[in-house]
Amino acid sequence: MDHSRFSSVVSHQEVNGILLNRLCLPVFSFGLTLALALVFGAGQATLAANEGSGRTEILQTEDAGGSTPDPLRACEQAVELDPVDAWNWVQFGVLEQQVGRLEAAEVALNDALAVAEADGNERDLSVVMTARGHLQRAQGDLAAALESYRTSLAIIERLVAQDPGNAGLRRELSKSHKRIGSVLEAQGDLVAALESHRAGLTILERLAAQDPANAQWQRDLSLTHVAIGDVQRAQGDRSAARESYETALQVHPSDQEWRDYLVALQLRLADVRPGRRGTLAAVQSCEAIVAIFESLVALAPDNANWQSGLALGHLRLGQVQLAGRNVFTARESFRASVAILERLVAQHPDNPAWQSQLAHSYDELGKAQFGLQDVLAALESFQASFAITERLVALDPGNAQWQGHFAHGHSRNGDLQWSSDDRASARESYRAALEIRRQLVAQSPENERWQTDLSVSHDRIGDSLNAQGDLAGALENHRAAVEIRERLAAQDRDHAGRQRYLVVSYVKAANILKGQGSKQALETARDHYRKALAVAVRMQERGILTFRDAGLIEEVEHLLATLPDE
Incomplete structure (x- = not known):
């Protein structure tokens, strides 16, 4: 079987300072490709970096004058000339997806599938199924995407068994595992996600050992370590995540290329090390990526994929600015992200990925507005975010990430209702968040973020019931929060946030017990206060007690001291 299409066949040109291939797709350096993947996250790395500069290209075109071609027109001509070449149809579908026409992309990929099945070429079929998986992710259908990726994986496994010495096939097999891991992570199945990423890592380690000078394989290896670290971080295992991220740094390309990666990786490492995230290096890294996408958008204003990348760049920039307490500049970055995404969503209402991105940008904008005491504007932004997320959850109730955002929206609504003295509505919002978070934790009990969110819901409901006079219900919820927070705090004693949460829960439960006045209740309250004090003292000893x-x-x-003597 001919696998020659795994080799690179594309020449490049530079337009307005951006290196492009013959399909007008940007070609990023090794270090910058990694930086893009880090800044945008695992779920957006493919979109932002086009799966890296090592991706096989399928089509070459150039007009008579040697100027930049129209990639969609080039694909149209290709399928007209050779309608029984599945790769042409795949590239057509990929470009339709890039400009935001998801329905047209689906039609093209269905044609690709029909051609590949009729031809019986398994390699072509695997490519089609991978492209369908990418499209289904963009459509928000994670279950279908997972099925497509797994179908592609099974085909590649058969091809590798037939040709075990083919390094290109083995690399593709590792990428298939990574794609599956990314979807499983989005679904909240962190254990299975970690298993998939590690399966890909095993393959890449063998490839890299065979040829340590192969920068492409080193790139894949580094990004897979980052993906593993992301899952470990979501599980709450900061030590393991830190080890994975630091292992990713052991790849050694040229210093100039590596600089971008080193800067961007600080966004990951800062989350698993004590200290503030809003560092100057992180801001500069995000600013550089915003500048890149601004240049790309200026080159092709109608390229919806680049518009989306620019919106993501503004979003990430705003997040690091907000973490660095630069609230005014963060608000402007979030506004820029919202403005771009509103246009994209209006033009392509069938693209749920951009709707999800818009909801996230609205939520971050609301945080900045609230921090600037612009309460009415913040409320409007939060409501816009919630409305979008509600529609997305109705579209795909099995999308765990959307469910998590929906629960966050309910909890945020509860906070706003509580501050407006609408306490009955606040309790309903808190309960809605609680039920969603209970389901998410039941699906993925190792997810530290969801465990933390569940403890917050118990805390909010406990406070609301306490204010209502339902002390028994309040105590039950605060004890539930204590149970979760004790477990999380024990997993990482250097995590200031977890330790502080635990102190707060101990104190709230103790305050209710003290109010009950019985001897047993007072003794339990004393025990809780002492535990809270021990945690606070330990925080001070470890140097994590913040100002x-x-x-x-x-x-x-x-x-x-307010308790009666023992």
Whole structure:
């Protein structure tokens, strides 16, 4: 079987400072490709970096004058000339997806599938199924995407068994595992996601050992370590995540290429190390990526994929600005992201990925507006985010990430309703969030983020019931929060947020018990206060007691002193 299409066959040209291949797709350097993947995250890495500069190209075109061609027209001509070549149809579908025409992309890929099945070429069929998986992810259908990726994986496994010495096939097999891992992570199945990423890692480690000088394989190896670290971070295993990220840094391309990657990786490492995320290096990295996509958009304003990349760049820039407490500049970055995405969603209402991105941008904009005391504007942004997420969840109730955002929206609504003294509505919102989060934790109990969110829901409901006078219900919820937070705090004693959450839950439960007044309740309250004090003292000893919590020890000691003598 001919696998020659795994080799690179594309020449490049530079337009307005951006290196392009003959289909007008950007070709990024090794280090910058990695930086894009890091900044945009696993779910957006393919979109942002076009799966890296090592991707096989299928079609070459050039007009008579040697100027930049129209890629869609080139694909149209290709399928007209050779309608029984599945690769032409795949490229046509990919480009239709890039400009946001998902229905047209689906038609093209269905034609590709029909051609590949009629021809019986398994390699072509695997390519088609991978492209269908990418499209189905963009459509928000994770279950269908997973099925397509698994079908492609099974084909590649058969091809590798037939030709075990083919390095290109083995690399493609590793990428298939990575794609599956990414979908499983989006569905919330972190254990299975980690297993898939590690299967891909095993293949890449063998390839890299055979040829340590192969930069393409080293790139894949580094990004797979990052993907594993992302899953480990979601599981709450910061130590393992840190180890994975640091292993990713052991790849050694040229210093110039590596600089971009080193800067972007700080966004990952900062999440698993003590300290603030809003570093100057992180801001500069995001600014550089925004500038790249601004150049691309100026080159082709109608390219919806590049518009989406620019919106993501503004979103990430705003997040690091907000983390660095630059609230004014963060608000402007979020506004830029929202403006781009509103146009994209209006032009392509059938693209749920962009709707999800818009909901996220609205939510971040609301945070910045609230931080600037612009409460009405913040409320409008939060409501816009919630409405979009509600529609997405109705579209695909099995999308765990959307469900998590929906629960966050309910909880946010509850906070706003509570601050407006609409406490009955607030309780309903908190309960709605609680039920969603219970289901998510039941599906993926190892997901640390969802465990934390569930504890927050119990905390909110406990507070609301306490204000209502339902002390038994309040205590039940605060104890549920304590149980979760004890477990999370024990997993990572250097995580200041987890330790502080635990102190708060101990104190809230103790305050209710103290109000009950019985001897047993008072003794349990004393035990909770002492536990809270022990955690706060340990935070101080470890150097993770922040400035805002400087009075925490004194406060807990005062509460303990208010109890009657033993």
